[in-house]
Amino acid sequence: MGWYVLYTKRKSEIRVANSLANANFEVYCPTVKEVRQWSDRKKKVESPLFKSYIFIRLKESNRAKVFGFPGVIRYLYWLGRPAIARDEEIDIIKDWLENDDYDAFEVNGISPGDRVKIKSGPFQDKEGVIQEIGSKRLRLILRDMGITINVRIKELSIQG
Template sequence: MKSWYLLYCKRGDQPRAKLHLENQNVVCYYPEVDIEKVVRGKRKMVTEPLFPSYVFIQFDADTGPSFTTIRSTRGVVDFIRFGALPSIVPDALIAELKKIEAQTEGVMSGLPQIGDTVQVTGGQFSGFDAIYKEADGEKRSILLVTLVNQQVKVKVGNQDIAWQKN
């Protein structure tokens, strides 16, 4: 009977491992998500794994391929295990992950949109409401903060910004 297992892969090798595992007739589930990120100062859509370095696989251990064959597959490091044998992942968990993935189809934005009202949660402007202006690299943003009835541009770390996502 087919069961789901979780594999740990070499960093960035999930696509390679998935390709080689599928060539061995192993069912692979490798959830990915589209994320809007700032790359080299520009907003860009990037597809990233939901669980970096992990691939869910489904196969029948009695009929093959063997655990050793799968562990020897290019890009695979080892099974996730508790004790001597690889742990079986419940079918209900995989079904729930697929359901959630289908519901959240689309873009997850890592930053507010230009013109969004944000609140500064840390640093010297903590507690201030501001207007999001633009990204300043990957870790900072430029905000418009009202000081003495005038809007002033300030640079704030992204970890110090809170906003209501639409």
């Protein structure tokens, strides 16, 4: 039994995950702590790692039960079948977040479209494609895992 990927309404990930968890579903909504800047203050907030996506572990026969919960839109599909994340992939994400490795990137000498191989951390030896580089964030597509990760830029630990 793997983890299905649920697509939720925008900014509803945590609320949907809590509702499903309260109904005894096994749910995982990875979150990161970010500092948000308002005009008069800064505040540390918890936000979902994957915008509009959460993971849920259930049997194939129970998949339709989630549509009774507000905020659930549909399952994510990959190659015509529901996308399923393996336990190992969920464990990698959990380890990555627990060790604060998501905060360890700095961009030098790479650009969107470049293929890279991650040299260290929980995604070690995974290959990806740089999708976008912002002033504070990097978006990397890990094709073999079927995911896109967004990370804060601090220290680069990839090879081109």
